[in-house]
Amino acid sequence: MILERDGEELMRKTQLTTPGVYFYRVDLSFQADQKGKQTYTIRIPAAPGETIVDNNTLSFPVTVTDRRLPVLYLEGSPREEYRFLRRALFRDKDFRIVSILRVGGPKGFLLQGAEPDDGLEKGFPDTAEKLARFEAILLGDIEAGYLTPAQLGLIETAVREHGRGFCMLGGVNAFNLGGYQKTAIDRMLPVVLPAPNVSYKQVEFRITLSEIGHKHPIMQQNSNPLFNRRTWDEAPPLIGFNPIDAVKPGAQVLAVNSQTGQPVLVAQNYGAGRAAAFTSGGSWYWLMSRPREDELHEKFWKQLVRWLAVGAKAKLTVELNKDLFLPDESVEIRATVLDKTLAPDEGAKVTARIKDPFNADPRTVPMRSELIEEGVFTAGFTPADVGDYAVEVTAELSDGTRAVATATFSVGETLEEFRDPAQKVETLRAIADASGGRYVPPAEAASIPGLIDARVRRMRTDLMEYEHKDIWDTPLLFALLVVSLTVEWALRRRAGMM
């Protein structure tokens, strides 16, 4: 069995057959490492003497999308906090961690985990479109002056208007020490920045969770509240922090410095998104000071980033009833629309644009709200041409924002009659019964001539038989004709007529 992608062989597997066994289940697992739509084909080479080979091939489309949570992390210099935080997210396939690390030397910065489409060759995003590719943004130990005021504004806008998440991490160049006062970032931070001369404290300290913190999703290390509380009570110390004395109204203090009571982790909703401040730059010690099985550090960062990104959760999803259709078969498009609070948005205006295989003018189809299911919109479409189609669904949400989602499908011959070529005994019996015949299994095929003879003989007794014979070309008729002509000749001669 051979697996191919767009004509290129990916893998092959051999399945030994056993006499008398006609069905085999073969698992082919492969890594879909290219984004976009691909056609995969499973092919079984024809066996010697195999008569029906059309059913040895099955093609199916696969659309590979990157649903990893994209996170952008900007860090001011190589430090252990960067290494371990990045590692925590990198090890989890649910995240796509892209980091920009400022370094000295000729390179200026190191870019890690970026894709060409991210457009980060020159560094931190300078347009809203580039920044919109990320659902959470982390600012490490880096001063505000590294970014332009416009870039700082882009971050704030992405959080406030587009539901992105933001977190500032502690360090000697973070918060007040980074000159963030009166910047767009300052407006978004859940803490009040102290005076510029308040320095970073390079000391070890333990944290205490607030009552809100104990229940907050970021801090859930164990589903059992008692175990969770114990985990945090026994958590190793953090190393170093930015002293913060005040938080903004509406912000939630999740954890404080056990010795000084100053906030360490503070979070708040900001516009459509979320913002947090983690005032330490030494959480790596949570990892290194615990046995290798311990997950506190990794779980904490993953949950923090997930919580930040929830504000940016997709508000529109689109599904089709199938991936592969026959020509003139109906395609059903189904879209689900959620508002900012992730509640169904009944007031949204939803349309679907369908691109045919020839890339002609896309057809726009309005989608109707389903009365039974809130926030669900549907539309139907019947494709006429064979090929690959793309569906782009656009939702104008009630709050004026816009969301777009896409799906693809193919129209073509499905070789349905070959899909299950096994003998349908019951169907054959039904046909035989209806037509006066008889079902004979292949093993008894040799008996069929006898059965037909018996059938014919039985019919002879039941019915008058007609036999059609040509008589004009028989020898007897020819002899009679010759004799007649001879007699006529003789009579004529005798009568003197010739």
Place this chain on the structure above:
Amino acid sequence: MARTILEHPGDLADWKHQVLRDVRRHLDRRELLKAAMVGAAALAGPALLGRWARRASAAPDDPPKPVKTGTFFFPRLMFHVKDDTGDQWNTDPIGDAVLRKRLAELTNINVSQDPVVVKLAELDHLCRYPFVFATSEGYFKLPDDEEANLKEFLMRGGFLHADDCVLNQTGDRFFQDYVKMIRRLFPEHELKTIPKNHELYHCYFDFPDGALFLQGDKSLQGDAGLFEKGTGRIMTLCSPWDYHCGWTCMFFTKELNEQAIRMGINIIIYYLTH
């Protein structure tokens, strides 16, 4: 090739501070050489007193100082070996000092110039320094407890750069023993030669030919790395060609010494980014 083996009986920490003070004062190679020679001369006498003296000096630094956030430490790993070949964990500390200095000059890493020594026998202490450096020209067969600590340290996410201080320009006892031990401790991860196109050789300075040869057995393939299953991250690196002697700026050409320093910086940048 001559080696400075610190086998003096008492004030190891004082010695190191003295070396560092000199290093800070004199940045060029000539001054570094001078400082190293002074240090070596100061230690030559006590070193002859024998192994008992070295054992008496086994106590490393003072109790660990608080780790500064964002500060990168370049600690020397103190280890013991099981056989009778001597614990040569403290070879040429001047090389570490020079690398720290150049690291601060050539990168924006917040480098501590403190000559920290960490004991492999003390896991809690070891884990305060996720990056450690070890070198020796001798055999490398660790006691069971230190072997277990090394495994735990690396599994938690620590990184050890082990460098073979090549014996008599060709010996590779440390490299061979280290590779054997790592292969035995981590059968589930792949230990292999790091290819020359690996980002270790290009992440900061560019080394198109991969590992840098200074001295030793040239038939070896180059640096060996333990690649973490699943992520491909290098968990520990063992270099057979004596980068550390290049850092001392005492044994090779100026250009080769500088290349060795730059290779050391690449290793640290790789560690801090993976």
